[in-house]
Amino acid sequence: MLTIEILHEEVEELSASVQDQIMQCLQKAAELEGVNGEVVITMVTDERIHELNRDYRGVDRPTDVLSFALNEGGEEEPDIFLDEEELDEYPNMLGDIIISVSKAVSQANDYGHSFEREICFLAVHGFLHLLGYDHGTEEEEKAMFSRQEEVLQAIGLTR
Template sequence: MLTIDIIDEQDHKLTDQQLQLLHTCLQAAAEAEAVSGEVVVTLVDNQRMRELNLQYRGIDRPTDVLSFAMNETGEGELEIRMDEEALDDLPNMLGDIVISVPQALAQAEEYGHSLERELGFLAVHGFLHLLGYDHQTAAEEAEMFSRQEQILQSVGLTR
C-alpha cells in the first residue's frame, strides 16, 4: 500500500477528480513496481519550480517535475546504523515529487492531450525516479518510458 500526501501550493487548484487521478496513478505505479511506502506530492507554480530547479539542479528555469528520493545512499552520505526491529517500525519514505501545474497545463496543450494525462504522466515519471529509474542513456530512457506507458495505460490514460 502506498500512502500519498498531496500539498497544493499554487493558485490553479486542481479538482477533486484530478487529485484522485494522481492517487490512482501513483497507486498503480506502486503496484506495478511491487513497492509500498509514503510519497509526498507538492503542486507548485512556475516561480517556485524555478527556485527549486535552480537550488537543486543549478538550472535557472522552471521544469515540469522534480523528484527527491529518500532511500538513495550516495557517496559521502552519512550512514546511520539501526537494528532491524527499529527499522521495521519506521515508514518507508520513498520521497517527494514536485509538479509544476502551469508547466503541466502548457505541456498538455503543446502535446495535444488532456491535463489529466499530463499530470498522470508527471506523477508516474516522478515516482519511477524515486525508485531509481532514469533516462540518461537511450537504454534507460526506453526502459523508463515503456514502464510509464504500461502504468498509464493500466489506469486508462492513453495518448
C-alpha cells in the first residue's frame, strides 16, 4: 500500500475527484511495481517549479514535474544498520513529486486530452523517477513511457 499526501503551494486546491484519480494512479503504479511506501506530491506554480528546476537541476526554466527521491543512497550517505523489528518502525519514504498545475493545464490543451489525464500522467512519471526509471536513452524512455501508459490505461485514463 502506498501512502500519498497531496499538498498545494500557492495554487488552488485540486478537486477531490482529481486528487482521488491521482491517488488511484499511484496506487496502481505501486501495485504494478511491487512497492510500498510514502510519497508527497506538491502542486505548485510555474514560478516555483522554475526556481526548483534552476536550484536543483541547474536548468533555468520551468518544467512540468520534478522528483526528489529520498532513498537513492549515494556514496556520501552513511550506512544505517537496523534489524527487522526496527525496519518495521520506519516507513519507506520514496520521495517528493512536484507538479506545475499551470503546465499541466497547458499541456493537456496542447495534447488534446483532459486535465485529469495530464496531471495523472505527470504524477506517474514523477513516481517512476522515484523508483529509478529514467528516459536518458531511447531504451529507457520506451520502458518508462510504456509503464506510464500501462498505469493510465489500467484506470481508464486513455487519450
